[in-house]
Structure formats: C-alpha cells, structure tokens
Amino acid sequence: MSTFGRRETTADRRVCQLRTDGGQNRAETDSTRQKTETDGVTIAFEGPETVRIxxxxxxVLLAVCWWDESGLVGTITEPVGSVDGDRTVTASSAFSDVEFAYGPIVTGVEGFRDPGPSVPGTGDVSAVNPTLEAYIEAVRERHAAIDLEEPFPNTD
Known part of the structure; x- marks a missing residue:
C-alpha cells in the first residue's frame, strides 16, 4: 500500500529525464519518458516518498515536501549520502527526525559525482518527480477536511 491508501502499481513507478548540465540550464524535464539513463545514472521515483538511484x-540531495498538523507546508533539501550501484531512499527513513503529518512527497533528487560542497542547483544530475502534482492532489483529496496549504503557489 502506498502512503495515500491505494495499492501502488507499476504505473506509479516512473523514471524521468536527468539534467546533466551542472545546474546551469533550467530546461524542463521530460516526464513522459519511461526510462532515462544519463552518464550511467538512473533515478526512478517509486511512489510518493521513495526513489531508486x-x-x-x-x-545525493533529496528534496521533500509535506504538511504539518495545522496544514502548513514544509520543505527540506538535504544530503542523504552516496550511491555505489543501486540505492533506494525513502523520505521518512532519510528524515526520521522530521514529523510528517501529511505526506511526505519526494519532489526531486540531485546527484554530485565529485566530493565537495553539495549545493542545491549545482549537481551533475538531477530529476524532478514526474508525478509530483498527482501525489500532491492525492494528499489534498484524502485530507479534504483539513485546509492544506498549496505547496508551490503559482507566482504568475
């Protein structure tokens, strides 16, 4: 079962396009691609809070959003360690000291090939969760009685 009370299917597992420009080009990722491998790195989102690298x-930096008990959104982007081969990361395990009342949802992943400072936006590879909006909507629908803040308000 997933965090949202429905059984996870293969369709919930998506692999999105990786950016390999070191954070210089903010082009949109192509979330319609089923599998993308760039320079030997694959990032697969396997549900709302799990990613396989x-x-x-x-x-690796893991970016996550969630809501607290009063409906306010929280976000965090923090290092979760290295990858040597295959690694599955779950947000609630990686950030076990954070209390997630509603969520969490992995919003993106950024990877760094070389040692040194891991600064968001400067990674060698990155991927945005291609089903992020659907997961946000699922949490908001499931907890409709609670006024959950919009996590990424439109700033147009």
Whole structure:
C-alpha cells in the first residue's frame, strides 16, 4: 500500500529525464519518458516518498515536501549520502527526525559525482518527480477536511 491508501502499481513507478548540465540550464524535464539513463545514472521515483538511484554518486540531495498538523507546508533539501550501484531512499527513513503529518512527497533528487560542497542547483544530475502534482492532489483529496496549504503557489 502506498502512503495515500491505494495499492501502488507499476504505473506509479516512473523514471524521468536527468539534467546533466551542472545546474546551469533550467530546461524542463521530460516526464513522459519511461526510462532515462544519463552518464550511467538512473533515478526512478517509486511512489510518493521513495526513489531508486542506480549509478555512482559521491552525494545525493533529496528534496521533500509535506504538511504539518495545522496544514502548513514544509520543505527540506538535504544530503542523504552516496550511491555505489543501486540505492533506494525513502523520505521518512532519510528524515526520521522530521514529523510528517501529511505526506511526505519526494519532489526531486540531485546527484554530485565529485566530493565537495553539495549545493542545491549545482549537481551533475538531477530529476524532478514526474508525478509530483498527482501525489500532491492525492494528499489534498484524502485530507479534504483539513485546509492544506498549496505547496508551490503559482507566482504568475
């Protein structure tokens, strides 16, 4: 079962396009691709809070959003360690000290090949969760009685 009370299917597992420009080009990722491997690294989102990373990375940043008990959104982007081969990361395990009342949802992943500072936006590879909006909507629908803040308000 997934966090949202429904059985996870193969369709819930998506692999999205990786950016390999070191954070310089903010082009949109192509979430319609089923599998993308870039320079030997694959990032597969396997449900709302789980991501599988294959390849070799010195450090990985995991970006997560959630809501607290009053409906306010929280976000965090923190290092979760290296990858040597295959690694599955779950947000609630990686951030076990954070209390997630509603969620969490992995919003993106960024990987760094070389040792040094892991600064968001400067990674060698990155991927945005291609089903992020659907997971956000599922949490908000499931907890409709609670006024959950919009996690990424439109700033147009």
């Amino acid at each position: 294959s390849g070799n990375l010195e450090d």
